[in-house]
Amino acid sequence: MKIAIKPDLWNEPEQAMQLAARLGLPLATDDESVALLLTYREGRLQIEHTGKPAPGPVLIDFVAGRSAHRRHFGGGRGQPLARALGLKGGKVPTVIDATAGLGRDAFVVATLGCHITLMERSPVIAALLEDGLRRAMDDEDTSEIASRMQLLQGDAAALIAAQPRADVIYLDPMYPESGKKAQVKKEMQLFRQLVGPDLDSEALLAVALKHALKRVVVKRPAKAVALNGPKPSAHISSPNTRYDLYFTSA
Template sequence: MAQSGERSGPPGAGDEQTPGGDARGFSFALETIAGALSLRALHRPDWEPLSLDWTSAEVRRRIQGGRKQLLSRALGLHKKHDIHLVDATAGLGRDGFTLAALGATVSLIERQPIMAALLRDAQRRALESPVAMLAAAAARVRIIEADAIPWLRQHTAELIDAVHLDPMYPDDGKTALPQKAMQMLRDLTGGDADAAALLDAALAGSARRIAVKRGAKAGWLGDRKPALELGGTQARYDVYLNNR
C-alpha cells in the first residue's frame, strides 16, 4: 500500500499519537480505546475510530466458509492445507487470518507503518483469545513491515507456495463507496497504484501460484492473462501459475 503520513509506532495505553496529514488534507491519530489500538481519521470527525478485530463474528463466518470458498480455492488451500502463503496486500488482515485459521502459515506484508501497527495489535489480541482455534491461527501469522515489491524480489529462495494480491485503487469517483473501514484505509494509503509491478514481482519469485482478486467485470491486472479465472457474483480471482 502506498505510504502516507509520518512513520509512527503504536502508542501506549491512554496515549494519543498524531501521525500527521498529507497533501490531500487527510490527517490521522492513533489512540488506545478499550485495550485496542485504534485509528481516528481527523478529517472525518463523524466516523468511528478503526481497530482491527480478527476474532469478530464476521471473521468467524469467513472461517466457517471453509476451504471450498473462492479465496481458499484460488490459493490451492483446498488441495493442501499446510502451505506457506504470502498476502502481499495485507490490508485489514482478515483474508490472511482466515487462511491461517484454515491451516496455512501466512506472511502478511504491509508497507504502511500505521496499518502495520494496527495489524500487530490485532494479532496480539487474537493470540490472547480464549478460543483455541483463533489463538492457534494468530500464531501462524507473521507480520512483515516492508514494501512487498522488493521483498518478493529479495526472497526468491524462500519456500512460498502461493501469493495473494488484493490491490486497492484510488477513488475515481465512479465506483460505489466501500464500507467505511475500507474508505479510511484508502484515505490513509492512497491506493495501490503500483499493483501491476507487484504482480510482476510475484511472478518473478518462487511461488508456484499467484491469485489476484479483481472486480467481476474488471480487466486483467497489468493486461496479463491468467492461467484460470475463478468467478463469484461480485468478484473473481485470476490465478497465475509458475512452472518453476
C-alpha cells in the first residue's frame, strides 16, 4: 500500500520532511498517485485514505473518545483483560505488549497501574503511537498513565531478548480476515491495509514463552483456534474475545 507525506498539509512543512526522512516515506506531490497520506491536522498525526468515499482517518487519541470512555467505564480490574494479565489482589505485574498496534489495550493496562513496554514493528504505526503518547503526556488527565508507557519500534521477537524480563508478555496479533468485511469498522480496514497479516505469531509466541517471568497472554477471537504451539494453560472468555494464558513460572 503506497503511503506518502504531503508537506503542504502541515503547519510546519519542515517537520513533515524530517518525518518522511525518518520513516523512509516519499513526499507526495498529488493525491491521485498515493493511496494513503500521513498528515498532521489540528496537532495530530493521522493517516488518511485518498480514495472516495474515504474511510475516516486513523489516529491515536488516548485523551478523548474511546480510550477516555474505557478509562472511566471500562470495568477496572474486573475486566477480562485485567484478569487475563493476573491483576487480581492488587498485583501490578510489569508487562510487555509485543504487538502494540494502536495502543488501546496497552493504555488500559497502564490505566490499571502497570508499567508497560509497547513494541510495534510498523514504523508508521509507531509514529502514530509516539504522537498519541506525546499528547497524552501533555494532558493532566492522562499524563500519569502515559508516563508508565514506553514505546520501542521494531520486531518484538528481537526486541524482547534485549529488554529486562517482564512478568507478563501480551500478544494480540492481527486476526485472519473474518469474511464479514462489511462488519469490520472502516478505520480497522485501513489499519489492516497498512500492517497486513501477522504471519509469524507462532514464532513470536515461542520467544515470549522463553522470556515472560510469569505468563504469556494471547488475545484471540472467541471462536478461533489457539496459536500453534504448546496448549494454553487456561483461558478467560468474553463474548467476542478469548485470552489464552500460558503460565511460565515454575
